Amino acid sequence: MTGSWLAAPAPAFVGALEAEKVAPGWLGLVVVVLLAIATALLLRSMITHLRRVPLSFDDEGSADPPADGSSQADPPR
DSSP, X not given: OOHHHHHSOOGGGTTTOOTTTOOXXXXXXXXXXXXXXXXXXXXXXXXXHHHHXXXXXXOTTOSOOOTTOOOSSSOOO
């Protein structure tokens, strides 16, 4: 019952949207260029942050060894 009026186009909009009349224009170009610039800046930032991440998170090179002389890699038995 309610779906029948959704399927039929409105009489006022039947011929109003033609391919020659609808174009993205300058606003579409500006939006696409701004999105491209934002993407490039985010990629640049991500690459610099990833270069700062160490290759390994092991504590083998720590300056403070344990006081009791045991190795941190050996689990207690």
